[in-house]
Amino acid sequence: MKKMNNYEYLLSDITKLNGVGKKTMEILKKKKINNIFDLLWRLPKSYTDRSLTSKINELQIGHVHTIRIVPKKYLFPRIRNLPNRVNCEDLTGKIDCIFFNSYEGYIKKILPLNEEITVSGKITFFKNKYQITNPTYVSTDSTLIEAVHNKYSLTEGISEKIYNKIISQILKDLPLLNEWHDEVILKKFGNQSWNESIIKLHDPKNIANYKSNFYKRLAYDEILSSFLVNSEIRKKIKKIKKDSKNFTDKSFKKTISKLNFKLTNDQKKTLTEINNDLSSKSKMFRLLQGDVGSGKTIVALISALNVIESNFQVAFMVPTEILAKQHFMLAKKLFQKDLNIEILSSKSESSEKKRIIEGLKKNTIQMVFGTHAIFQKKILFSKLGYIIIDEQHKFGVRQRKLLSDKGGKNCDVLLMSATPIPRTLTMSIYGDMDVSIIREKPNHRKEVKTYSKLESKIDDVIKFVKNELDEGNQVFWVCPLIEESKKLDHQSSIKKFEFLNKVFPKKVGLLHGKIDNEKKDQILNKFLNKEYKILVSTTIIEVGIDFPNANVIIIENANKFGLSQLHQLRGRVGRGSKQASCILMFKSNLSENAKKRINILKSSNDGFKISEEDMKLRGFGDLLGFKQSGVKKFRLADPIHNEDLFLLAEKVIKKMEKEENDLTKFKPLLKLYDQADIINDIV
Numbered sequence: 001m002k003k004m005n006n007y008e009y010l011l012s013d014i015t016k017l018n019g020v021g022k023k024t025m026e027i028l029k030k031k032k033i034n035n036i037f038d039l040l041w042r043l044p045k046s047y048t049d050r051s052l053t054s055k056i057n058e059l060q061i062g063h064v065h066t067i068r069i070v071p072k073k074y075l076f077p078r079i080r081n082l083p084n085r086v087n088c089e090d091l092t093g094k095i096d097c098i099f100f101n102s103y104e105g106y107i108k109k110i111l112p113l114n115e116e117i118t119v120s121g122k123i124t125f126f127k128n129k130y131q132i133t134n135p136t137y138v139s140t141d142s143t144l145i146e147a148v149h150n151k152y153s154l155t156e157g158i159s160e161k162i163y164n165k166i167i168s169q170i171l172k173d174l175p176l177l178n179e180w181h182d183e184v185i186l187k188k189f190g191n192q193s194w195n196e197s198i199i200k201l202h203d204p205k206n207i208a209n210y211k212s213n214f215y216k217r218l219a220y221d222e223i224l225s226s227f228l229v230n231s232e233i234r235k236k237i238k239k240i241k242k243d244s245k246n247f248t249d250k251s252f253k254k255t256i257s258k259l260n261f262k263l264t265n266d267q268k269k270t271l272t273e274i275n276n277d278l279s280s281k282s283k284m285f286r287l288l289q290g291d292v293g294s295g296k297t298i299v300a301l302i303s304a305l306n307v308i309e310s311n312f313q314v315a316f317m318v319p320t321e322i323l324a325k326q327h328f329m330l331a332k333k334l335f336q337k338d339l340n341i342e343i344l345s346s347k348s349e350s351s352e353k354k355r356i357i358e359g360l361k362k363n364t365i366q367m368v369f370g371t372h373a374i375f376q377k378k379i380l381f382s383k384l385g386y387i388i389i390d391e392q393h394k395f396g397v398r399q400r401k402l403l404s405d406k407g408g409k410n411c412d413v414l415l416m417s418a419t420p421i422p423r424t425l426t427m428s429i430y431g432d433m434d435v436s437i438i439r440e441k442p443n444h445r446k447e448v449k450t451y452s453k454l455e456s457k458i459d460d461v462i463k464f465v466k467n468e469l470d471e472g473n474q475v476f477w478v479c480p481l482i483e484e485s486k487k488l489d490h491q492s493s494i495k496k497f498e499f500l501n502k503v504f505p506k507k508v509g510l511l512h513g514k515i516d517n518e519k520k521d522q523i524l525n526k527f528l529n530k531e532y533k534i535l536v537s538t539t540i541i542e543v544g545i546d547f548p549n550a551n552v553i554i555i556e557n558a559n560k561f562g563l564s565q566l567h568q569l570r571g572r573v574g575r576g577s578k579q580a581s582c583i584l585m586f587k588s589n590l591s592e593n594a595k596k597r598i599n600i601l602k603s604s605n606d607g608f609k610i611s612e613e614d615m616k617l618r619g620f621g622d623l624l625g626f627k628q629s630g631v632k633k634f635r636l637a638d639p640i641h642n643e644d645l646f647l648l649a650e651k652v653i654k655k656m657e658k659e660e661n662d663l664t665k666f667k668p669l670l671k672l673y674d675q676a677d678i679i680n681d682i683v
C-alpha cells in the first residue's frame, strides 16, 4: 500500500513492523535505530563499493589501495624494534597491517577484531603475505563505512533473514514522496526520485557506488537538509530587529593610534563586516575565524568601542582566567581612561564581585571580561548590547542558538575560533552564522621553523634548548599524546618533567590534566613571569594565551597528532619578533607517508590549507575539534568523496537566501532527516 507523501510512516516506531518483537526492538534501539527511517540506512553486507575498494586477491604490490578487511588477530611482540602486527582478511585472502611506533591500545581502537574496517596504504609483499605498513586512512566510524557495512550479524542477535524481511517490508510500503528538488538539480542526479533511489540502494543486484546517481542524490538530500536547517536558524536570528549602534570613527582612530602596528587588510576587512552588522537594524550572529596569531583579539576589542559609545554594555567571554586577564589588560591599555572596564574572576574578593555585579546592573560598568562565570544567573546586565566569545570551537549549533537567545534582541554576538576547517565543512559546522575570515598573518611575523628529530637525538635537542634559554627565550615541551589513557599522559609528562628538571634545575614547570584550575593558573603565571623557562605539559594549554617570550615548542611523539593539531600547537610560539622554532620528535624513522604529512606542515603556515590536506589524509572524523563541534553526522555523505555535493548545496542555499522561499516542499526532507525541535519553527 503506497501512501502519497506520507513521510509520517517513516517516522513511526519500529514496532509497527511485522516481525519486530520486543527483543529485536531492544537490539535496534541500542544501535540508535528508533524509527523506520533509521532502518533505511543500514545496508546489506553485499554493498561494498568496488569502484573505491579492492579485494585482497586483486591487490597490486607497490600500489596504493583502499581495502575493506576484518582484523582477526593481534600480534604484539614484546621485543624492541619489532613492529606490531594485525592479521586481517577479506573473503578473498589475507593481509597484515604493520605498525611501527603505535601503541597497542591505539591499534586495538582503530582495528577492532571481527569488524569490517577500511584501510588504505601502499601494498607490499613479505614472506608470502600481503602487508600494509602504517595504513594511512583507517576508518571504523566514518559514516561512509557505516552506510555500506551491515552490522546485523548473527552475533548481534538479528539474523540476515529477519533483517531482510524487515527491510523488504519497508521497501514495499515505502511512501511516494513529492519531489523537493527543482528540475535543474534533479537532472544532475539523472532524475532519480527519492523513492527510486532508496530502492536501488537496497537492491542486492546493485553494487552501491558512491558515484552512482541514486547514491549521490541521497547524499545530497542529506547535505541539503542540514544546510537548510542551519541557514534557517541564521535567517531567523537575522530577522530579529534591534536598536542599531551608532557609529563614529573618533575613538577608533584614537585607539588605533595607540597600537604599535598597522592592522592587516584582513583585520580591516573583518572589522568592517562586523561594524556593518553592529550598525544595522538586525541582530548580528557572526563567527570570526582565523588562525592562531592572526590577530583576532584586537579586531574584537575595537569592534566593542562603538557599542560602548552607543551606551550599551559589552561582555567578553574566554575559556580561562589567564586569557581573561590578558584581554582585560589589553583593553585597559587601549581604551579611554574614562571607560569603566572590569574583570570578573573566581578569585576576586566577594566585596569586589559584589561591586561589579552592582555596576553591571546599574550600567556604570561598560565592559566586563571573564570566563563563563559572567553568564551566571545572578549577573544581570542593565543594557547588554554585545557578547564576544573567544576560542569557541567547543560549542555546537544548539548551544550557539541558546547563547544568541540569551542576550535578548539588542544583543549582537561575535564568536571567535582559531580552528581553521576545510571549506567543504564550513556550511556544515558554521552554517547558522555569518562568517568572517582572517587569512593574512601580521607581516612582521616570521614563520615558525619546523624541524623533525629522532628521539635518540635528544642530546642535540637539549643543547638547542640550552642555547635558547641563554638567549632569554622560553620553551614549551609537549608530551606524547597517548590516546587510550589519560593516566599514561600524566605519567609521561611527569617523567619528562623529572628528567628536564635535573638538566635545568628550578627552571621547569609542569602542567597536566590532573592539576586543578587554580594551581594551573599559578603555573601559567610563573611561566608568563619567566620564573619558569620551560613548561612541560600534555596538550592542555589553551591556545589563546599570548606568551610573547616563548620561542620554542618541542612536541614529542609527533606522529600521534593530526596536522591541524600540530599546527595549532606550533601557533603557541612565534608571537614575538624573534625567530621561533618547532621541533617534532619521533620515536623512529618516518614512513613515506609520515614524511609527506610532516612536509605539508613544514612547507605551509596556512591553517586552512593544512586542515584540507589533513582531512584528505586522515578523513574528516579526525580533524581537530570536529567531534566537539556538534556537526551533523552524515549517513551517506562524506566531505571528502562528495566535495562537489557539499559545494553544490552551498551554492543552492546561497541562492535561496537571496529569495524569499517557501519551504513547504522541503517539509518531508527536513522532517525525515533532521528530526530536531528546531525544525518545528521552520516548517
Ligand code: ADP
Pocket (backbone or CB within 6 Å): 261, 262, 263, 264, 267, 290, 291, 292, 293, 294, 295, 296, 297, 298, 418, 442, 443, 444, 544, 546, 575
Ligand atoms: P589570535 O588571532 O590567535 O587571537 P591575537 O589576537 O592573540 O591572535 O594576536 C597575536 C599577537 O599578534 C598579539 O600579540 C597582537 O598584539 C599581535 N598583532 C595583532 N595584530 C597585529 C598586526 N596587524 N600587526 C602586528 N601584530 C599584530
Ligand code: MG
Pocket (backbone or CB within 6 Å): 296, 297, 390, 418, 543, 544, 545
Ligand atoms: Mg586568541
